[in-house]
Amino acid sequence: MVTAHLRAPVVVWPAGLILLLLSIATATTIGPSDVGPRDAFAAVLQRLGGPPSQLSLLQQSILWDLRLPRAVLAAVCGAGLALCGVVLQSLLRNPLADPFILGVASGASTGAVSIVVLGVGAGAIGLAAGAFVGAVTAFGLVLLLAVAAGGGIERMILAGVAATQLFSALTSFIVFTSADAEQTRGVLFWLLGSLSSATWRDVALCGALVVLGIAVCWARAGTLDAFLFGQDAAAALGVSITRMRMVLLGVTAFVTAVIVSSSGAIGFVGLVLPHAARALAGTRHRVLVPTATVMGAIFLVWVDTAARMVIEPQELPVGVATAIVGVPAFVVILLRRRRAT
Template sequence: MKRLGVRGTAALAPIALVVLAVSIAVGTTIGPSDLGPSDAFAVFLERIGGPDSGLSAVREGIIWDLRLPRAILAAICGAGLALCGVVLQSLLRNPLADPFVLGVSSGASTGAVLVVVTGLGAGAIGLATGAFLGSMLAFGLVLLLGFVTGGTTDRMILAGVAATQLFSALTSFIVYTAADAEQTRGVLFWLLGSLSTASWTDVVVCGVVVLLGVAVCWSAAGTLDAFTFGQDAAASLGVSVAKVRLLLLVMTALMTAVIVSTSGAIGFVGLVLPHAARAIVGVRHRLLVPTATILGAIFLVWVEIASRVVIAPQELPVGVATALVGVPAFVAIMLRQRRRTQA
């Protein structure tokens, strides 16, 4: 497959943004009310100062307060998770790395479950705050274990595996010892990934963090190119390896923590989409970062749409839907790496 260069990517960027906007509009039409993409655009234009949409207050509320935040949050989460995958696969030089390799998702799950099941800090500490604190605690533990044991990429991955197992065990312990049947069902649904409780507050918080992450990672594109050849090669090019790696890992953990705190554990997006982006534009991060970000946004919007349609009127957890796509892709990536190694 012939990869796109700078000019080809720039030419396709407006088309990709249009596809993303249309995808979000379509996402607002899924549900019992008879609403179309044109209604979503009309309501959006009205809210930003345009003409009256002509819809009733109830229908406007369905679009603006329920469906539109959900679709936009799906796009933001998909973009952020794909970007995290790009950064981690470059820093760790591991094509199978994704945002959950550092145990951040498991830490977020523990924090959220602790708040939900025990009511710890009710009225002061919400679900998102508990998940965020758990995420950062897990990331801190991974950094500590990784650097104490040598600070290499392999050690960091092993530290992430250890943290994942630890916080997964803590989550199970809390659920089994403190939750009733109703709480357990709610917690398990959230842990499998769900955007059903999306709000404009979630959109703003996640949007700001992901935009910051895009800016930081895109500005460090040249450094990420150097990291793909190894730490020694990056250092020989004048890169401050320890500082840059710490900055990018912290940014990655922050994005993952905020995303997980609002949408639950959605896996495989950060694993699959970076490889799809590389197949289109190659390995240069100046093109790879924006391409993976847009692809991730479009991908998760449509996965979220599918999760509401496949077993309607019930809703399939988004994390389950991404796993159904991601596991075959994971196997394909491993087989591809095996063929490259044998060659």
């Protein structure tokens, strides 16, 4: 008899991809402008060389330049954060691990604030580039601290906690000592997560790195399965512990860095979605990785859409919205797991 977990690749993935496309199409039509999903598809086809749509130039610009890149970037960020959560929870054998455990988000925040408030780089680099540099710097510091302390997963986590506190303190110090009221409000909104400034350039950059990360992690699915049984068991199965750990940690760090540099810190996606995906697809990473990425993409598209509309005409930071939705969902998952055990 075929089990539900074995049916997941056949049933869940195609259905999930179709639902993702429909979600993106629907999200682009929600807002003040009176357009529907069919109009969204018509506008995209026209841009790709298809027949002309019946939309006005203003409606085409709203769909193509504002809403569509935002919805696609939300899908990309959701997929990337869910992927990083899956990998880190398996690699660190910690069900509470999320993409920000290595200090990447705090480092990105410091980098972004340094650009906006202090003017570091004299305009040569933008906020996204500054955030990426800060994220990579934080990850490098975590590696140095972990190696200096003797290596190991526990020391890596402790180094990540230390780096998070350090860069959070630096960010707060810069904001309180150098920023005016307007800069402080803008920085705070970005730190809480925002996709309002999404562009096709952001989509291309994040999308390329997230797709690469998915490919690498899916190719190493057997290694991730081995890590679930512990470091000694993985070594007995022929896994190069140090090399594979560095490869997978590096992939998650760079994927998280590029996401944070484009959208700010969006919490709970990388924590909650891996657990939901395991409940649906099981623990085999060959199935789990694509399932979690599709679920993460759909989740963030709809949460971002709700964040745009819930306090209209103002906009709720998407990081706040994911926390509001994510906390109850995480409680439900924990209660279901308790009953299952």
